[in-house]
Amino acid sequence: MDDDRERLTSKPETSDPLPKAEHPWVETLKTIGLSVVLALGVRSFVADSRYIPSGSMLPTLQINDRLIIDKLSYRFSDPVRGDIVVFHPPAQLERELVANGEKKFQEAFIKRVIGMPGDRVEVKGGKVYINGKVLAENYLGEPPRYQWSSTELTPDGIVPPSHYLVLGDNRNNSYDSHYWGFVPQDKVIGKAILRFWPINRAGGITPQPDYNN
Template sequence: MTGIEKNQNPKSQPEENFWVEMVKTLAIAGVLAFGIRTFVAEARYIPSGSMEPTLLINDHLMIEKISYRLHEPERGDIVVFRPTEALKEQDYHQAFIKRIIGMPGDTVEVKGGVVYVNGQALSEDYIKEVPDYSYGPEIVPDDQYLVLGDNRNNSYDSHIWGFVPRKNLIGKAFVRFWPLNRMGTIHDDLVEPVVSQPVHE
């Protein structure tokens, strides 16, 4: 009968294997986490009241990044975006979160407490109060968006600093996971459909 060769250091080999596997596992987990955060989704929290009553201070959200790789943003989407050049010049470097109101080519105007897109008044049940300012009319440039906070009179948004380029969009807010009593999907389908701006020949 052939005997089994004995390991001269029976404890060292399993211990070595354990640490090698641990390093491999951590490395793979790190790569996966980086990949998910970069390309799929990431967590964000709300530091201000500019999106009240839809989003409250200290709400924690998941921002998904896949949709905008497959199709264009839509009116009503609640989006996270990197600061525009105009905002960077004012020393803003953190991401913003607002709602898309104006699409490329739209004419947007705010007057008498009502937002008009292409001459059509929006019915906005989701805002905190009607805006007490006037804006426009302004045409949204190609590949850019006009974004407003739901807390219209306490939001630093497009009516002050301009439009958001498509390339600045990070992703779309889709679920709130904290606090638990407010956990759930974030509804962005509350904005009425708007007739596109007619093309004048």
């Protein structure tokens, strides 16, 4: 009995050595490296931040506004009318920019989705019409002063499948779909959901338009 008690309570003659602690600088570098990897992963697949370089979205977005772009939602659902989207320039826009001598143009643009696949869009009398119905837009600083129809882009004027017609909120000073055409869905980067700077105007930024009956 005494021998059993001795075997249970006595310390082993040998044990595995504890791992040697890493140098604090090594641990710090590992932490920084992991943080960078996680940040890049979030930026690539979940969310990104952007700033507004021009006045094409006034008064909704002002120059130097800082935004959070949701890059995840459109993996599970399609853009809807009224979304403010960030997108890579489609082929027609790239050709326009190159033709104008802009070799280093913006990598991304931001506009509001107005025309959905299957829509016909007209701009006349200071209003936008979707399939013959007036679109209520309480976010515009002033009404458009031009006349335009999506028949200028396609013979039947219909927005193609998986494409969108986008316009700037600053209708009279925006280089948008009524100049260069539709945005393919695979060019859309994400949806602007939040302004975080300046602080006094922080908050959500996507009011939804509707039809007037």
